[in-house]
Amino acid sequence: MYNEFGNYGVKKMKINVAALKNNPGYSLEQTFQEEYPDFDLGGEQVQFKQPVKVKVKLTSIGKVLLLKGSIESLLAFKCSCCLKPITHDIQTIFEEECCHVEDLDELGLNQGDEGLEDRYLIYEGDVIDLQPIVMENIIWSLPMKPVCQVDCRGLCPQCGRDLNLEPCQCQEIKIDPRLEVLRKLLTE
Numbered sequence: 001m002y003n004e005f006g007n008y009g010v011k012k013m014k015i016n017v018a019a020l021k022n023n024p025g026y027s028l029e030q031t032f033q034e035e036y037p038d039f040d041l042g043g044e045q046v047q048f049k050q051p052v053k054v055k056v057k058l059t060s061i062g063k064v065l066l067l068k069g070s071i072e073s074l075l076a077f078k079c080s081c082c083l084k085p086i087t088h089d090i091q092t093i094f095e096e097e098c099c100h101v102e103d104l105d106e107l108g109l110n111q112g113d114e115g116l117e118d119r120y121l122i123y124e125g126d127v128i129d130l131q132p133i134v135m136e137n138i139i140w141s142l143p144m145k146p147v148c149q150v151d152c153r154g155l156c157p158q159c160g161r162d163l164n165l166e167p168c169q170c171q172e173i174k175i176d177p178r179l180e181v182l183r184k185l186l187t188e
Contacts, residue, residue: 013054013134018126020060021100027059032130036073041139049087050074054134058098063106065098067121067128071137080145081154082162092141096121098128 013032020026032054038047056069073090099120121133153163158170175183 013130014127015056015058015130016126017058017065017098017123017128020058020065021126022063023060024062025060027057029055029057031055036135041142044077046142047076048073049076052090052134052138054130056130058128063099063103064120065128067094067096067098067133069094069130069133071134071141073138075138075142077146079148079152081147081152082164083155084148084162086146086148088142088146090138090141092137094133094137096133098123100124 036048053072059066075088156168161168
């Protein structure tokens with residue numbers, strides 16, 4: 001799933017883990033701050049209003065590296081009801097277990113095992129690229145239906161007026177005469 005988000009032009013969020021591999025108990029801490037480009041999510045444009053700040057700590061626990069980190073940034077997008085611009089503060093933490101592709105056999109795992117990529121971040125060489133992990137966690141931290149306020153009334157479906165500012169003078173939506181009986185039940 002990590003490669004699904006592409007590179008996004010971010011090149012600095014890489015950690016060399018050569019000193020940690022096979023040295024249980026060794027740790028490495030690093031902080032990154034990177035400008036991320038805007039991206040499209042489900043047809044909606046999402047903008048980064050601040051650089052993405054990432055703090056990570058990698059700890060060797062044998063053949064596996066434990067990666068713990070935090071992500072902070074500020075994103076902007078539109079309210080899903082009234083289309084006003086809104087911002088969303090990102091503050092999230094993550095944890096991953098990282099395994100070198102050559103160590104899978106020693107752990108009794110095969111690269112094709114079902115669920116392996118859900119359990120481990122598999123890496124090659126001596127460098128772990130954090131960018132896909134960071135982007136995945138940013139996307140997971142976004143609200144499913146972003147709104148400017150909890151009780152946002154949205155836009156009138158007929159005239160497009162912002163119902164948060166003033167009520168519109170549009171006629172009531174015409175109801176199919178076959179369903180009129182149901183409307184009467186609700187008004188009684």
